[in-house]
Amino acid sequence: MVFWEGYMSDESMGIFAPIVVYWLYAGFYQALPPLEKYRLHSKNEEDEKNLVSLASVVKGVLLQQIVQAVVAYLLFLATPNNSAQEETQSSVLEQMVRFCVAMVVLDAWQYFVHRFVMHHNKFMYRYVHSQHHRLIVPYAIGALYSHPLEGLLDTISGAIAFLVSGMNARTSVYFFCFSMMKTIDDHCGLWLPANIFHLFFENNSAYHDIHHQIHGFKYNYASMFFPFWDKLLGTHMPYSLVKRPRGGFEAKPLLKKH
Template sequence: MGVFRFSDEAVAAVVPILVYWAYSGVHTALGHGRVMAKYRLNTKAEEDSKNTVSKRAVLGNVLMQHLMQLVAVTVLTPRGAGGATTGDSPATASSSYLTAAHQIAVTVVLYDAYGYAWHRPAHRSRFLYRHLHSWHHRLVVPYAFGVKYGHPVEALITDKAGASLAILASGMSSSQRATVVFLSLCNIKGIDNHCGLCLLPRRLQSLRNSAAYHGVHHLPHGVRYNFSDLFFVTWDKAFGTYLHYTMLERPGGGGW
């Protein structure tokens, strides 16, 4: 009796999607709990009233993008591609882990730079914003599973093309396991930045991207600033698009 095996390419496509929904589900559950209310950047009422797209529409859009991703992998993966692996010696395994860690780090920097290089003109160009990027900004108050909500063409430019180019440039394309880690990490960080919960201590807010930092960008007065939307805030500080903000506790408690 044969054993059904997924190809490495299929695993690289499926696992980050599973991570996306599992991690966003955790954040969604946390956001509904009273214990986390003091960390919320917006109230539930604001989340429902300020956004111009329904959660059902957001859910359908993200599911469609994930389905397209799976279909593409199914069509492009050669039949018979298997997941057979061979054991490595401890020394070889240690070396491969270090290589993978280095490749992931390089890919993160390249992908983050690519994201800024696209995100800024997507706002400065009326055509790009009106026809593509304005979709994502229907979410004035972001939430966890809305990270990937947007125009399918922009998703192709940013997520698919951007990630693919970064992976190729870093030399990571030959390691499906490293690719899985990188794509899963991107999903986790994107969800952290859109979850609407400020869990970082104040002294760390200016050092890395966060829900508060990216939340400013989603506000009407912040859409032309804070274009760094994944890992680093370096690009905004380097190119003059950093908008300083201050965290103030909401009067009466219950969030910021």
């Protein structure tokens, strides 16, 4: 039994919960004070380097979430509600396995589309993916800021992960809310102490920050859970966190690659 049972269907929660989680979690980061001693870039750098206003970022995210909601609705429409039946037939372990399978599928899609479609294809980078890279200094609310076409492809990747893993609608609520929080955390621009995501995931805010900088533009493509594909295919750029004289950290590459 879950807290929304009797109030909303699992499918409705699967559509709306990730959107609510996005604004609550990203809003939490946005409401924090500057926290200069934990930032990967100073607030001045954020204001000076980023090429898009906060208002435009918010509009872009809302547009993507509309696409996300429509795709989720169509997905659940095409896969009849079987959550109640699966709850009696599937163990927690089986659902955890499906959760992990979805993570693997999402990781593979994100890496190969991000690297070969969005970066190596000059047309797609110039007219599509470059919109996301207008945030040279990432911040939480901008996690989903991207061109609508890229947003659609990202949303489709979630649908594929759902179908391949065989998870039910109820499990998908947890999976997509967790994925949303992980994406936000990767873009938050902060290195906070005792961050649970940093304890379990090497692919974190500093790892992704490297990719948004000139020296790491062709590296650290992995953008969800694990750096497996980066390490396997030679696009992994390790880094060290160095304290800046005026506070905060800088993710400095350990290896100079060309």
